[in-house]
Amino acid sequence: MILDVILFYGAALVAIASGLFVISQRNPINSAFSLIITMCSLAVMFAMLGSGFIAVLQVVVYAGAIMVLFLFVIMLLNAKQEEGERMGGIGRAGIILGVILAIQSVMVVWKGSSILPANHRDTASVDVARGLFSDPRFLYPFEATSILILAAMVGAIVVARKEKGK
Amino acid sequence: MHAFETAHASFVQVALAVSAFLFVIGAIGVFVRRNVITVMMCVELMLNAVNLAFIAFSRAHGTIDGQILVFFVFTVAAAEAAVGLAIVIALQRNREDLDVDSFNLLKG
Incomplete structure (x- = not known):
């Protein structure tokens, strides 16, 4: 029981940390590998939320097929590291928009999760x-x-x- | 038994919170990254966050509909990745550049 909780929270932490890695790396290869880690930890969360089939599909289709396609294209095009920040202030605008979106979603989850039904069932x-x-x-x-x-x-x-x- | 149920209720809430955070991370990444392949990976991250919300609601409501929608999201994401990466290859061939700021032919 306690092991369940540790595993679930661990997977959630790994998912968010590697998600942050995806957008903070300059080299696309590093981003791609971080994204694979995000997808695998999301598969753990899917399985622990009672949808084992979708968890398997997540690993096979997403982490397996789609990410291999991405890595294949990155290596085929020999994508270089990014130099400098995005021009024209659009990066800063994106960060401000992201912070607003984060506040909104935290409020929605916080207020809304008290009215969630609890008909839990494994499928x-x-x-x-x-x-x-x-x-x-x-x-x-x-x-x-x-x-x-x-x-x-x-x-x-x-x-x-x-x-x-x- | 009671502790088990509350633990699972909080699983759904934690999953929704993680989903919101991953979506925001992906949305910020679309704005701040310059490489077009990284931008596509951020879009995939946002799709994954939405999938997590679908699974959490499917769990909370005890129905299968959310999981089937995730299945459809998978197929659409695969199609999107295939066509998008083909466009990236065509861009690299014609412009020899992968910076999103350099694709401004439609600018007036």
Whole structure:
């Protein structure tokens, strides 16, 4: 029981710390590796919130596939370290906006979490499959995602293709 | 049993707070970073924060809908990463630069 709490809070701390690392590193490779750590600790949090299937998907799809794609592109393009800060005061504006957003979200979580229901239930992958395939609210969008992925595949190939005669 | 339940209730609240913080970190990163690949990674960080909020609400309400929405977010994020990185490769090929401030052809 106490081990649960330690593991959950530890994962939360690691997620926030590595999230801060993502935006404080100048080298994109370091950012990418920090993002992988964030995603793995988020997978721990997903599993401890009772959705094991999504936790596995998080590791396989996000930390595995998408981040490998990012690392592949970073190494392919040989991305350099950033030099200097962002120009035009947009960086400072972003920090101010971020602080406002942080205050807002802390207030929403603080005020809102007292009215949360507490119908806690662990779910298996069977429940996710049943919800996905037996509910027409989700079945048709699920079929539509296949078209989305096909379009993304074709689009990625067309955009990244080298044009002839160049 | 009672202590167990309260511990889990606080899990949901902690998850929502972590989700808010990660979203803010990602939003700040979009503004302060100059490399277009890092900016895309910050967008992924924001998507992950939203996924955590979905899972926490799914837990609190005892329904499966939030997890299925996370599933859809995964597929959209994969498609977005594929197309976005293809655009980055095309940019590198045509402009030989990855700084977001240098892409200003649409500026009047």
